[in-house]
Amino acid sequence: MKKIEEEMKKVEGLALVGELAAGVAHEIRNPLASISGSIEMLKEMNGNKEFSSRLMDIIIAEVERLNQLVNDFLLFARPKRANYVEIDLSELISETLELFKNSPYWSHKIELKTHLAAPLPIYSDPEQLKQVIWNLLLNACQEIDGGGTLEVSTRIEEAMDNSVPNALIQIRDSGNGFPEENLPKIFTPFFTTKEDGSGLGLAIAKRIVDGLGGSITAENHPQGGAMITILLPYHPHQ
Ligand SMILES: Nc1ncnc2c1ncn2[C@@H]1O[C@H](COP(=O)(O)OP(=O)(O)OP(=O)(O)O)[C@@H](O)[C@H]1O
Ligand SMILES: [Mg+2]
Incomplete structure (x- = not known):
């Protein structure tokens, strides 16, 4: 039996x-x-400087896209070993939000609401968590960059079964949410509904959160929009 199981796994x-x-x-x-x-087109064109410079811009952008894809793929396929330190989860989220608000992905049409429990000390990997939060903020803002609300919350979530409590992160946007039939697929690598998406953002997020001993789930909020919930082991001290 064991052997069959091993074969199946392979x-x-x-x-x-x-x-x-x-x-x-x-x-x-x-x-x-x-x-x-x-x-090909560059080869055939002699002289038209404006057009050839546009073609070269396309080439540079596409090479950049390939580079990003390879980076994302390696992040998914070969996640780095977690480097655990004591951090304040709410502070880490505030810092990531600040960075994000200064990135080209932020739009002033987005209204940001935060409900951050402070302090929220946990023992985890700050760099990996930043990557997760970034991917989720990016998805939310791509949904609502024409205008909408982004809500980010953290709190301690008591476990129902008397086991240790969790630190919870919730990111909700006021976009269209997930079509029901897509929900089972969104964490699968390369699943995307975006023309220029690679479909690795959520796969990387899940890979990292699982590796940190947590869980990540996606749902549509009853009042509309997508809502992602992350639970991480809450142990303020090791
Ligand atoms: N906040 C959201 N609202 C609605 N749909 C979402 C949201 N976040 C993710 N999705 C859906 O899940 C799919 C997968 O998301 P994921 O982040 O893995 O890939 P992507 O955003 O398409 O591409 P990438 O992140 O690699 O640029 C998206 O294409 C989209 O259909
Ligand atoms: Mg994404």
Whole structure:
């Protein structure tokens, strides 16, 4: 029985590798086609400086996209070992929000509401958590960049079964939420509904949160919009 189980795991693993490889191949093909198309055109054009400079911009942007894809993929496929230190989760979220508000992804049409329990000391990896929060903020803001509300909350969540409490992070936006049929797929690598998305943001987030001993779930809020909930082990001291 044990042997069969092990064999099954191997085959499942291979199937997953196959799916991932297919995903990477698919993602790489579009920018490559666009790069070779642009170079083809550059070759045929003599002189028109404005047009050739536009083509070269396309090539640079597509190379950048490939680079980002490879970075994201490695982050997913080979997550770094967690580096645990004592941190204040609410402070870490405030810092990440500050960074995000100064990034090109922020829009002044977004209204930010925060409900941060302070202090919220936990023992975790701050760099990995920042990456998770960033990916979630990015998704939320892509949903509502034409205007809407972004709500970020933290609190201590007592466990129902008398076990240790959790530190909770919730990120909610006032966008369209997830179509029900997509909910089972959104954490799968390369699942995307965006034209220029790679579908790795949530897969990376889940990989990291699982690795930190937590859980991440997605749902539609009863009053509309997407809501992501992360639970992390709450132990203020090791
Ligand atoms: N806040 C949200 N509201 C509505 N749909 C969302 C939200 N966040 C994620 N999704 C859905 O889940 C899909 C997967 O999200 P994920 O972050 O993994 O990939 P992506 O945003 O499409 O691409 P990437 O993050 O790699 O640029 C999205 O394409 C979108 O359909
Ligand atoms: Mg994303």
